[in-house]
Amino acid sequence: MAEDQHNISKTTEEVEVVTIRFAGDSGDGMQLTGSQFTNNTAIVGNDLSTFPDYPSEIRAPAGSLAGVSSFQIQFGSQNIYTPGDTLDVLVAMNPAALKVHLKDLKINGLLLLNSVNYTPRNYKLAGWESNPLEDKTLKDYRVAEVNMSELVANSVKDLNLSPKVINRSANMFALGFLYYMYDRNLDSTIDFITNKFGKYPDLAEANRRSLKAGYNYAHTIKVIRTNYRIPKAKFKKGTYRNIMGNQAVSFGLVAAAKKAGLELFYGGYPITPASDILHYLSGFKNFGVKTFQAEDEIAGVMSTIGAAYAGDLAITATSGPGMALKTEALGLAVSVELPMVIINVQRGGPSTGLPTKTEQSDLFQAVLGRNGEAPIPVVAAQTPAHCFDAAYEACRIALEHMLPVILLSDGYLGNGSEPWRIPDYDKLPDITTHKKTNSEDFLPYRHDEKTLARPWVVPGTPNMEYRVGGLEKSEGTGNVNYTPENHQLMTELRQRKLDIIAESLPPVVPFGHTSGELLVLGWGSTFGAIRTAVENALAKDLSVAHVQLTHLNPFPNDLEKILNSFKKILIPELNMGQLQTLIQGKFVVRTEGLHKVMGVPFTQSDIYNKMIEMLKGQA
Amino acid sequence: MHEVKTKPAPLSKRDFISNQEVRWCPGCGDYAILSQVQKIMPELGVPRENIVIISGIGCSSRFPYYINTYGFHGIHGRATALASGIKLTNPDLSVWVVTGDGDGLAIGGNHMIHLLRRNLDINILLFNNEIYGLTKGQYSPTSELGKVTKSSPFGSIDYPFNPPQLALGAAGTFIARGIDREQKHLQGLLKHAHTHTGTAFVEIYQNCLIFNNGVFSHLTEKEVKAENVLVLEHGKPMIFGKNEDKGLRLNGSHLEVIRLDGKTSHDHVLIHDETNKIQALLLSELTYLKEFPTPIGVFYHQDVETYDHMMIKQIDYAREQKGEGSIKALFHEGYTWTV
Ligand SMILES: Cc1ncc(C[n+]2csc(CCOP(=O)(O)OP(=O)(O)O)c2C)c(N)n1
Numbered sequence: 001m002a003e004d005q006h007n008i009s010k011t012t013e014e015v016e017v018v019t020i021r022f023a024g025d026s027g028d029g030m031q032l033t034g035s036q037f038t039n040n041t042a043i044v045g046n047d048l049s050t051f052p053d054y055p056s057e058i059r060a061p062a063g064s065l066a067g068v069s070s071f072q073i074q075f076g077s078q079n080i081y082t083p084g085d086t087l088d089v090l091v092a093m094n095p096a097a098l099k100v101h102l103k104d105l106k107i108n109g110l111l112l113l114n115s116v117n118y119t120p121r122n123y124k125l126a127g128w129e130s131n132p133l134e135d136k137t138l139k140d141y142r143v144a145e146v147n148m149s150e151l152v153a154n155s156v157k158d159l160n161l162s163p164k165v166i167n168r169s170a171n172m173f174a175l176g177f178l179y180y181m182y183d184r185n186l187d188s189t190i191d192f193i194t195n196k197f198g199k200y201p202d203l204a205e206a207n208r209r210s211l212k213a214g215y216n217y218a219h220t221i222k223v224i225r226t227n228y229r230i231p232k233a234k235f236k237k238g239t240y241r242n243i244m245g246n247q248a249v250s251f252g253l254v255a256a257a258k259k260a261g262l263e264l265f266y267g268g269y270p271i272t273p274a275s276d277i278l279h280y281l282s283g284f285k286n287f288g289v290k291t292f293q294a295e296d297e298i299a300g301v302m303s304t305i306g307a308a309y310a311g312d313l314a315i316t317a318t319s320g321p322g323m324a325l326k327t328e329a330l331g332l333a334v335s336v337e338l339p340m341v342i343i344n345v346q347r348g349g350p351s352t353g354l355p356t357k358t359e360q361s362d363l364f365q366a367v368l369g370r371n372g373e374a375p376i377p378v379v380a381a382q383t384p385a386h387c388f389d390a391a392y393e394a395c396r397i398a399l400e401h402m403l404p405v406i407l408l409s410d411g412y413l414g415n416g417s418e419p420w421r422i423p424d425y426d427k428l429p430d431i432t433t434h435k436k437t438n439s440e441d442f443l444p445y446r447h448d449e450k451t452l453a454r455p456w457v458v459p460g461t462p463n464m465e466y467r468v469g470g471l472e473k474s475e476g477t478g479n480v481n482y483t484p485e486n487h488q489l490m491t492e493l494r495q496r497k498l499d500i501i502a503e504s505l506p507p508v509v510p511f512g513h514t515s516g517e518l519l520v521l522g523w524g525s526t527f528g529a530i531r532t533a534v535e536n537a538l539a540k541d542l543s544v545a546h547v548q549l550t551h552l553n554p555f556p557n558d559l560e561k562i563l564n565s566f567k568k569i570l571i572p573e574l575n576m577g578q579l580q581t582l583i584q585g586k587f588v589v590r591t592e593g594l595h596k597v598m599g600v601p602f603t604q605s606d607i608y609n610k611m612i613e614m615l616k617g618q619a
Numbered sequence: 620m621h622e623v624k625t626k627p628a629p630l631s632k633r634d635f636i637s638n639q640e641v642r643w644c645p646g647c648g649d650y651a652i653l654s655q656v657q658k659i660m661p662e663l664g665v666p667r668e669n670i671v672i673i674s675g676i677g678c679s680s681r682f683p684y685y686i687n688t689y690g691f692h693g694i695h696g697r698a699t700a701l702a703s704g705i706k707l708t709n710p711d712l713s714v715w716v717v718t719g720d721g722d723g724l725a726i727g728g729n730h731m732i733h734l735l736r737r738n739l740d741i742n743i744l745l746f747n748n749e750i751y752g753l754t755k756g757q758y759s760p761t762s763e764l765g766k767v768t769k770s771s772p773f774g775s776i777d778y779p780f781n782p783p784q785l786a787l788g789a790a791g792t793f794i795a796r797g798i799d800r801e802q803k804h805l806q807g808l809l810k811h812a813h814t815h816t817g818t819a820f821v822e823i824y825q826n827c828l829i830f831n832n833g834v835f836s837h838l839t840e841k842e843v844k845a846e847n848v849l850v851l852e853h854g855k856p857m858i859f860g861k862n863e864d865k866g867l868r869l870n871g872s873h874l875e876v877i878r879l880d881g882k883t884s885h886d887h888v889l890i891h892d893e894t895n896k897i898q899a900l901l902l903s904e905l906t907y908l909k910e911f912p913t914p915i916g917v918f919y920h921q922d923v924e925t926y927d928h929m930m931i932k933q934i935d936y937a938r939e940q941k942g943e944g945s946i947k948a949l950f951h952e953g954y955t956w957t958v
């Protein structure tokens with residue numbers, strides 16, 4: 001490499017948007033590297049979106065394909081809605097990471113490799129027939145092949161560290177390298193290292209030096225002739241922070257509880273990718289939050305129903321398989337008309353499926369998956385930051401109408417992150433509950449005319465002792481009642497609650513044209529990919545629009561009119577067409593689906609290409 | 620309304636009878652148990668509005684409808700989990716679970732053992748009729764081996780659970796057994812269960828007149844019950860028999876029945892100690908042994924800090940350490956930037 005280290009003249013170029021992926025073995029610290037780069041990106045004022053992708057095995061064999069962990073970030077001076085499609089930079093710490101991710105690197109993109117890991121044993125383990133550094137595999141890319149471990153070792157000679165520790169710090173080398181490329185300041189990561197390894201000064205020093213070594217090294221080599229500066233993005237005025245979807249959900253829940261003057265109860269059982277909600281909430285004890293790690297999802301939801309009966313804002317969260325277990329209890333929740341929110345952070349199915357990968361295939365389950373007529377409102381989050389609003393909205397509906405509400409998120413949202421414009425708590429919408437403490441005119445199943453809520457009388461309230469259960473009951477008294485007319489009445493009443501909710505939903509405003517050739521209708525986490533594709537089409541003067549639904553049950557009342565304002569409707573989903581079926585079941589429209597079930601989100605080009613294809617068909 | 624505030628009149632059994640018609644088969648053992656519960660409720664010193672009765676599904680689980688307190692008729696097997704959420708939300712409530720041998724030990728077995736090990740301050744009344752009543756007579760997890768029922772015409776090939784032993788194995792802190800027909804005794808047990816802080820597990824033998832009539836007759840019929848029932852009392856010798864002429868003795872690691880006929884003195888008879896877990900285990904072993912009497916009363920009783928208490932303590936501690944949570948501070952923690 002000595003020949004590389006001439007003093008070369010360097011230039012700085014301005015670009016709008018960049019996508020980087022850090023990939024390596026699970027042990028290479030790629031998630032940490034990615035989150036450090038993310039914080040640093042937030043500090044320079046770019047908009048950003050991230051996507052971590054990690055193996056479901058906790059300790060997959062070192063160097064294997066199964067053990068590859070990656071973290072992707074797209075950042076720029078424009079609105080960034082997704083973690084990006086193709087990569088400008090790929091960091092591949094070992095041959096397995098290269099094998100898994102090379103296909104996503106742009107032609108002429110930059111590839112940063114830790115050459116020490118490209119041994120015959122490793123590249124064979126990763127399924128390369130010959131050493132990809134030596135054959136023609138990388139001919140279309142700019143390659144920075146660096147023996148990071150050796151360079152780090154040189155920089156920490158005096159510290160007497162084991163080779164293992166030195167290898168572990170190679171991720172900081174890669175990070176420093178990228179900080180140079182994007183003209184960054186190292187301070188935020190140096191502070192982080194100093195805090196994290198405070199108790200181990202040698203380790204802290206090794207990481208700091210590794211970071212700086214990477215930075216300086218990038219400065220000296222030929223492949224990096226230019227470094228890049230990305231202008232600040234134009235954000236709406238406000239104070240921002242970076243937030244992950246599951247974190248935003250837990251913030252939304254705590255905020256809604258406080259607004260409603262309630263304590264928060266969470267009952268649930270750990271499951272990927274929902275566990276972080278339990279983790280966050282269990283740290284909020286000083287907010288009076290009660291978290292109950294139950295013995296299974298059934299106990300999770302049953303304790304939640306109990307908490308709702310006794311007067312808390314009651315929450316349970318899970319993923320598909322756990323949702324299946326909660327099914328019977330959700331019917332009970334409908335029948336007893338108690339407020340609670342059930343969160344499904346979806347993952348690939350069926351069965352255990354793809355535990356750490358994302359999918360939207362539980363929409364049917366949410367809307368339809370119960371015995372009997374058991375309508376439950378369904379709200380879906382669209383971006384990591386929107387998880388806050390969606391969680392808050394789900395709580396509001398549940399409390400104001402006295403019924404369970406399902407909130408759909410997914411692995412991509414839960415673990416993804418983006419800047420969040422921190423709301424002013426005081427300005428969040430008020431949430432009123434139906435708590436009743438005086439016994440005047442009390443009947444447990446007398447429904448409020450406006451909301452169809454029944455009174456929320458909790459045990460401990462004198463003079464209103466009442467019994468409730470899953471048997472059909474009379475309007476008013478709530479006494480068990482099996483008569484035919486009453487069952488018809490109660491079934492219709494439970495459905496009418498949703499009709500009333502539909503009336504209270506804000507208007508749906510299409511993005512782009514209000515009528516025209518093509519409407520792209522999505523829900524949930526496909527927001528970013530669809531929005532980017534539609535923006536690109538609008539930039540080409542195509543007659544398109546985008547609607548992303550937050551409310552999936554009931555649908556907003558004005559949706560039908562919008563659907564009828566476009567000649568064609570495209571419904572892209574990470575499933576085999578579940579929203580499409582629901583839409584076509586409800587409205588007389590023809591739609592076309594785009595179905596991806598690969599455990600990864602749509603790219604904007606997936607959507608864009610389909611849009612173009614449909615628009616051409618039109619011509 | 621009256622102007623002057625008067626002390627509310629003390630409650631009576633009548634205050635705990637709901638306006639709903641009781642729908643059990645005439646002669647069902649459930650009536651007797653309901654009556655005992657209604658009788659002791661006014662004596663607990665708990666305001667009626669603070670009492671909650673939670674059940675699953677089964678004949679026995681209709682219970683909450685018939686008693687004028689707060690009540691929740693849940694779904695099959697999940698009463699214990701439902702009750703846990705209620706108790707944690709409001710630990711001041713007196714929470715009672717009514718469940719059956721199917722509800723609590725088959726479909727709800729998992730929640731049962733986890734409630735026992737967590738030791739929430741909840742009272743469980745397990746109505747054991749050794750049959751599925753509501754679904755019209757299939758064998759249950761407490762039916763004896765070989766039991767002929769609708770679903771086992773050739774006899775069941777399922778070994779039964781031994782409820783007190785199961786509860787002991789699940790780290791239960793109060794384990795007792797009563798019988799529907801032993802009304803005074805049952806009242807005592809219920810009150811005792813109430814005073815226990817922690818999960819109280821009370822198995823109640825209950826006769827299902829229609830599908831399993833007489834399974835407990837050897838324990839309830841006047842002529843024979845004294846020979847077959849051992850009433851456990853803390854600090855008292857384990858003596859039974861019409862003439863109090865039999866006792867239990869420890870022989871090595873086993874119990875044996877001895878005759879108290881002058882030759883063997885009372886001194887050999889084991890004294891019941893509710894706090895002795897090993898002894899409780901030996902007593903629970905007698906459940907299905909024909910040559911031994913069936914123990915009723917409190918098998919085991921140990922005070923251990925409850926889950927609900929620890930939860931409150933932890934929340935208080937977190938508030939003390941971190942200060943009352945502030946939403947604004949939470950939102951703004953970590954790196955923020957202003958545009
Ligand atoms: C999920 C579910 N499965 C099955 C049933 C049918 N079922 C209702 S009660 C019961 C058994 C009841 O037996 P037990 O708990 O002993 O109560 P008992 O009627 O004997 O008092 C069964 C199988 C049900 N209600 N729900």
Ligand code: SF4
Pocket residue numbers: 642643644646647648649678679748752753826827828829830
């Ligand atoms: S079927 Fe048996 S348990 Fe059920 S009510 Fe009738 S007698 Fe009682």
Ligand SMILES: [Mg+2]
Pocket residue numbers: 677719720721746747748749750751752759
């Ligand atoms: Mg039974």
